Amino acid sequence: MLSVPNHWCHVPGKPNSTDIDVWKNFTLPTEIGPDGLPRLSKCEMFVWNRGNQTKMKCNEWDYDRTNYDRTLPSEYNWVCDTEYNVANVFSTAGAGSTVGTIFLGIAVDKFGRKSTYFSTVFCFTFFSLTSLFVPGNITIFLVLQFMLGISMSLILISPGMIAMELMGKEHRAWVYSVTGMAFVCGNALLPLISYLLRSWFLLGLLTPLSSIFILVYYKFLPESPRWLLSMGRAEEALKIVEDIAKFNGKSIPSEDLRQVFKGILARNDDSNIQNARMWDLFSKRSLAIRTIILGIASSANYFMYGGLLLNVTNMAGNEFLNYFLLAIIELPVGYVAAYLANRFGRRWTKTFLFLLTAIIFSIASIFVSSSNWVVVAATMSANFILAINITIGGLHETELFPTPLRSTGSSLVATLANLLSFSVPYIVQYGKSYAMFPYVIFTVVSLIGTIISPLLPETLGCKLPETLKDADSFGRGHKFWSFVPHSSPVKNPIIAIGASVDPDGNPVIKTACFYCNAGAPRIVQINVRGNLIQKRQTLKYIFPDFLQNFHGYKIRCAVSSKIVYRIEIYLNKHGYWEGKQGPHTNLIQLCQQKMNFTYELFPSNGGGGSGVKWQNGTWTGSMADVLYGNAEFGMVTAQTLQRDELVSFSFPITYDWLTFATGHPKPIHTWKKPFWPFSINLWLCLISTMILVITVLYVLPKLLVKFTFVTPKFYSNQIWFVAGTILEQDIHLPHNLVLRTFVTFWLLFALVVTTAYRSQLVPSLAFPYVEKPPQTFDQLTASSSYRWGLYYLAGAAYAAFRSSTNPTYIKI
Template identity: 25%
Template sequence: MSDIEDSDVDEYDELSELRQKQQQFQKAPDSQTSVDEAFDLDDLLPTIGEFGKYQKLLVFGICLPACIPCGFCAFNQLFMADTPDDYWCRVPELLDLPLEQRKTLAIPKELENDELVYSKCLTYGVNWTQLLDSGEVDDLTMMEPNSSWPLVKCSQGWEYNTSIVWSSIVIDFDLVCDQDIYPTIGLAALNTGGPVGVYLFGLLNDRAGRRLSYFTCLATLLAGSLMTSLSKDFWTWAGSRVIVGLTIPAVYQIPFIISLELVGENYRSFVTVMTCTFYTSGIMLLSVVTYLERDWVRLSYITSLPFYAYFLYMFVMPESPRWLLMRGRLEEALKILERMATVNGRQFPEAVHLKLEAQIRRDKLKKQKKKVANVGLMDLCRTPNMRLKTILITLSWFANETVYLGLSYYGPSLGTNQYVSFFLSAVVELPSYLCCWYFMDTWGRRWPLSLSMILGGVACVITVMLPDDAVDETLVLYLISKALLSASFLIIYPFAGELYPTQVRGIGIGASSYIGGLGLIVIPFVTYLGKENLKLPLVIMGFVSMLGGMTGLRLPETLHHRLPQTIEEGEEFGKNWQFKDCCSCAKKPDVMSQPPSYENLDVLAGSSNTASEVELELRDSRRVRDPAPRIDERTPLDTSSGSGVRPVHRPSMKRLVRQMSIMDTQRTHDGTMQLTHWI
């Protein structure tokens, strides 16, 4: 024992423990506690490898590259709908004249920013064909426009200054003047498909498996992109964007979910941050591609055709073992798990085989599902504290997601070069992710979330104080706001997951994310206001961000607290909130947690902690030392009864959960991860 304690690298001999527990399991065949308990894959991962070679190949070879098509297809539309700086009414009868002469003759001038410029949407209502045929004018080059001529709207199309933007749907489909809102409608159409796609592919994900769902989603994305490239009118193009929108963000969330399900809990933060980093890197790459390719049709091909190679993942992408176990497909699940153990250089424990085989035999005999508490959306609003927290979480989510995407859309409109501005708007996200990852584990979740949203909103609002010619200063403030909103965007998801009780976590996150997704349909129309006033959208988004940040201050801190398991615990968690709580960050624990690969957590329900259970909970051998004082992780429900009264622990509160920035996706009651409308 002393050798084990003195060694820093030797690990607990889990195989010996498993064999002992296997013998105990065989000696207690009458005990039904372990038999009735569902197998938890998270218990097995420390034995066969939490983040070994298999998971690294999966994450870096499949999950992270899957982020690139999502970013490409979500933002390439901004550059397909470029509007030239200058355009004017087309007059076919005057096309033989030099450009300046026909503009002088056919286009009236109007005052714009204290300067006379040619009108973009009006022309003189003169019948040039009749005028030329009548012989009244011998030489048009000597003719001067008459101020008494009537003014009419352009009816025969437009001519465009193509020195900078020479190909876009705006030019091909004449989306200017009365139709200049059409590109905004197309952007809203893209975002309309997102919630629908998450629901549809979520159903397919749960019923047909991750692999089929992913490749169906990828095929839908590529079909919509191909339809985009072949569109000959606006409404066909807009319809194709709805099809593309169906796959965003599902096209990268499905492999992301597979990766999260196969890595240990302590590595899910890393996987999530790396996913955000690759997603941002894809947007940075898109800015380079759009700079090099200005033809919108070819741009559509370039940002979609390379991803046909992703169908090669059919030969290497595994099905989710968690989903296979849920479906009772034991042999397939075991094959994947054994391959994972082999690649990671680990030995697959026999005790797992016994438990899974016993579980499958039991399921075949019973042929009925376990009874699960029937909870729904109304349970989030049934009690006052849970109702208030649900409203506040949803408001913060709505503000955060809406403003973040709005700033992403608005980047090309600022600065002197839209490609550089778009590139910088993506670059500033990378340091914000790293800083956010650190601060949310030291300061907690609430203050970093609220401060980043409030300060980001302030940076947007104060742009109104700058003069119109302060282009660079406006861009700098925009980039500061974008960096802060990116940090808060990374916090809101895990923070909401920690606030919602386990019993309704999936429902709560799903509801908040869907309502937040509605803002994505509205935000393109906010950025459209920038055509008249460049700073107006920034001011609007700034106030929305500040409002969302202030609502977050009312939420309770979750760092170093045990997460609520039931709705009753969720109601008690943060119930005694006081105004002074806004002024404090998360309290540091008295003793820092040990950094083993897997935390051996106490079993709350005493009746279930029998010698016959085959538990795959690994213990760090260094814990044999003298016990250290424990961190107080009690929820208000545990302490509300006062001292001297033993708190009641329910069977549903089986395990304590100590979070370390674990950024999960929503789950069902059996632990299966689901899609969420979260870009």
């Protein structure tokens, strides 16, 4: 809509027989263009007064109609002295987006997701349609663009927010990827739609008309049950959940849901006693400095990223294809960003990417007047690197802000980035006069990012800050030139397992993750020879997620004779085994201090070891004591010959006490991954379609040669044309309606297939396929990657473990 086509002064009096280029050379003076080379003037023309040739400013202009029939600048002559109207429109919309980010974000939390979202969609439709009829009055048009910017800020983020709150946790990553890919797909379709419509009015009319279909969706989209519960509106949330269950063919008892919602409301009341505020980010010196640095770094990324998209009209070649390539090049960004951030850390990766961007922009500024292809290649590379840097930067922000202000901090950083982006349109507009100017500015901004990025602490492998105090002290003690914080090569946490029973007397498995670390479990080495005080010091760095306070309750624990023997021995200073105490007793004492309980150990019933079920249905062993209510826990031993690979104790030991070692799901990295989203049938379909297009482009011109002129350049190499429509610049499209229609439909088909491919490929790269951990006990025992601690497959303990319908003991 705001693209400025090539233009020149309209000089009346041109004879019909005179070529336009000859007339322009005769009537227009020359000037130095933005690339430093001479060109015909766009704003002045020659006039003759009594035989004297003088220059004067233009009153009317002629425009190149090759790509567009109508644009706002060409229809209202926003060129030369009024060319900054284009930049004013972009900046005004950006100002509206900043205001909308602040105030509509508050409105969403206050009035609800659904009502606020559809209200903004309605406002967007109204202001979009109204603005189509007032561009002649620039003041009113800018006011409407400001209102459009306010509504657009919420329209872009609300669908993802609503979808995420309606989905279960196992589907959130998928939903996040799909909503993000929707924006990318729309961004890639925009140049094709603009090319087909060729009119700013039609494109401007299509956008609000398409949003009318969103308003129709109001009846079907439910309000977020999470938001309703946060506002205490449990009955409305209950009805929505029941409707969802009914639609999915499920049945949930209403009374059970009410009890669950009451519990949620009670927790909300407890957690909302004290709310953190945005200004608390500046209450601590280190946190305030870190917030400012994050804001500058994020602003630098979005400043350059937005500048590249707007600068596409200043680049050489076809601007439709340039814009499409800038959108499509972000295909592998998620995978590359995740790999670099996990392999090299956040801090130095961002620094290197800023430096690399500065080098690329400096190269572009040098070759802007001599080599168009170097500039295009540099721009594409810089866009790809900036997309990676933005992804890693967002991750770094999330990890550095404390939990109560994590979302608020990210919103504040985004607002700062929007404020700086106001100047981008003017820099791009100035680039129409001096082509190297935007690239020089981008180089300087990249160098600023290179300097400030190392000042932030590294977060790879570190525990996230939970409070303002944690965030303020985070990173203290890290050396500036350190690369990645050292982490233990051991990746397998320990989960303690206790055999117990449910209220109905059925054997179940109860777990306690002793070394969980706020969702990032890690191994803590415990010296079993050390005294209890040393172990308490170790426990200061272990804050289990799943342990409870027993308030001094005495736990009766049945153990087999072998476990009793191991509890009563220890290794003395001379290297001989002696009685009284062993490593299992040390671990029990650690649990005792942390969980506030006392314990009583007694030999299992009948001396049956872990447990034996006889033919008459009776049990003996530790499982018998659990089943018959004589003990809360029955200790089960397991033998792991390769334990030294899992946990490094100070001396080798082959028996585990109530431990179960598992591995994290590992991402599958393989060269085959880019081909996974397509089946072999779809690949064959795509290849056969390309062959068909090449054949048609070879045969059809021969049939139409009598009716239309076909340039040899276009059809000299049909294979190159098919590839060039995606990769090459300045592909000449035929003027014949039949050929043009055929090529357009093929391009649409290729774009749809490519978009479908990307929608599956990007989630697989950003969230790699993993070796999924076992979900059932049978899968666990059949897996060679996991070690399970039981005596033998036919034993009673095996049956007890297998009876658990929800084997949480293998979930980290």
